[in-house]
Each structure stands twice: as structure tokens, then as C-alpha cells.
Amino acid sequence: MSFGNSSQDNGSMMSEINVTPLVDVMLVLLVVFIITAPLLAPQSLKINLPKTESVVHDDKLQKVSLAIDAKGEVSMESVRMSDDSLKEMLKNRATDPNFQLQIQADEAVNYGRVAQVMAIAQKSGVSKLSFLTITGK
Numbered sequence: 096m097s098f099g100n101s102s103q104d105n106g107s108m109m110s111e112i113n114v115t116p117l118v119d120v121m122l123v124l125l126v127v128f129i130i131t132a133p134l135l136a137p138q139s140l141k142i143n144l145p146k147t148e149s150v151v152h153d154d155k156l157q158k159v160s161l162a163i164d165a166k167g168e169v170s171m172e173s174v175r176m177s178d179d180s181l182k183e184m185l186k187n188r189a190t191d192p193n194f195q196l197q198i199q200a201d202e203a204v205n206y207g208r209v210a211q212v213m214a215i216a217q218k219s220g221v222s223k224l225s226f227l228t229i230t231g232k
Contacts, residue, residue, distance in 0.1 A: 185219035195223040
């Protein structure tokens with residue numbers, strides 16, 4: 096009894112790969128990832144966050160301007176000062192919880208100098224710091 100003994104079936108090995116089982120496995124994995132991905136998101140952890148009132152910007156802040164010119168020289172409220180005197184001035188004023196330091200740095204000043212001034216402010220206890228820029232077109 097012969098089961099379709101054709102001219103191509105002469106005992107040679109089959110050279111094609113059956114990809115159907117591979118596609119089936121990949122589709123199952125895709126479905127598993129689609130189902131489990133939302134469970135991994137932080138908002139799906141069922142955490143009850145405390146309710147707070149909305150934050151209102153405090154206009155009571157005592158905003159002090161600190162300018163750094165292109166040469167790297169520092170002026171606080173239009174008074175030139177050295178790094179040591181700046182440090183002492185900031186230590187005295189940073190104790191006020193409404194104190195905010197606004198830095199205005201020339202665009203030509205080296206970033207390293209701006210980082211030094213920021214470090215002085217941080218060591219002096221300044222917790223509120225902002226940068227002023229001009230919005231351009």
C-alpha cells in the first residue's frame with residue numbers, strides 16, 4: 096500500500112520550517128502582556144491618596160534679585176559683593192521662610208560660575224531659588 100509516493104518524496108529531508116506553532120506562541124505571549132501591563136501601572140495599585148486643598152501661589156514671598164554679569168561678578172539688589180559677603184548676607188536672610196532668591200545670569204556667563212553661586216546659596220540655607228529669563232520670539 097502506497098501513500099502518495101510522488102516524485103518529490105524520494106527520501107530527502109524537508110527543508111521548510113513550519114512557523115505556525117511559533118506564531119501561536121507569540122500571539123499567546125502578546126495577549127498575556129496586554130492583559131498584565133495595566134496591572135503593573137502605579138495607578139492600578141489601588142492606593143488611596145490623601146485629599147488636600149489646592150496650592151495657591153504665595154504673593155507674600157520676599158523676592159530678592161541676585162544678578163551675575165558676563166564677567167561673573169555678583170550683585171545683590173544692585174550692590175556688588177564678593178562670594179564671602181554674599182554667603183553671609185544669604186545666611187542672614189535665608190532664615191525668613193518667605194525669602195526667595197531670584198537669579199538673573201547673563202547669557203555670556205560661564206555655567207560653572209552660576210553653579211558656584213547656586214552652591215553658595217544652598218550652603219547658606221536658601222530653600223527657594225528661581226531663575227529669571229526673558230521670553231523671546
